[in-house]
Amino acid sequence: MAHERIEVDLPLAKVYEHLSDPSYFPHFFERIDNVTKINSQTFEFSAKIGGVDYQWTTNVIDDLRNTRFAWITINGNLNQTGTIRFTPLDNGERTRVDFSLDCRTFFGEPEEELAKYIQGLPAQLKKDLQRFKEEVESKTFKQKAEETIAAAEENEEEEDEVTV
Template identity: 30%
Template sequence: MEHIEKTIEVEAPVNKVYNQWTQFEDFPEFMEGVEEVRQLDDKHLHWVAEIGGKKKEWDAEIYEQVPDQKVAWRSITGARNAGMVEFIPQESNLTRVILKMDYEPQGAVEKTGDVLGAVSRRVEGDLERFKHFIQSRRLETGAWRGEIHDEKNQS
């Protein structure tokens, strides 16, 4: 598995930034190569994306979600990936977003792209586009304020 960690500062309050991030079906608006994200229920998403010139589909499970703090996921079918996005208030109108992601490149094209830093640049660009997406709106496109906790790690 490969690992990426990227950070960006967004000029918006933490609740607005978090609320927008929970609108997963809007991801194609700012994520390069993402064609569709369909929310199946509170915890499950179906992704369709172009990666390395090939169409890929996978399902992901949100296993940890705390309003204004974090969203963590892992794939349960298809392309192996997992990660977490943290939201850290800096000032009343500034939020630090930290994205940590683990993924497994498949095939020669993806492995070569990974060596050349393509995935890292793509994630960095996605965060920049997210920043502009949320900063250009008076209001976020929606919000989900529920919590999800990993039952596998509960006592």
């Protein structure tokens, strides 16, 4: 099991928005190739580990807005569970993230490459969360987020207009 803590110079709601959407994980998790959203609670993950394709399906088991987000594997050839806790800092201007992640096989001992993957999880999680922090704190990212919000608000206004 890996546990890492990092402080991000963004408001809690923004940090939660990105870390409570597993489909965003491949942006900063170096060893996750793809995450596909099946529905609001179910996601399919894929990764290539030692030349072997691993795929697993997770269900969100806890989503307490701006507080905690957790998932558990329900199907696949890699068993992954994760919990992310969010704590506001500096009157909500910054956020502490506590991220716990566990990977294991469903049956028996893992093969050599998967065992290395699992053993390297703590160091990799630290590296991945640092990448996340750098990405979300970057001016470019903040600007894109603001543009996305502005476009969404504009679309909402257009949808609210009634035509005769």
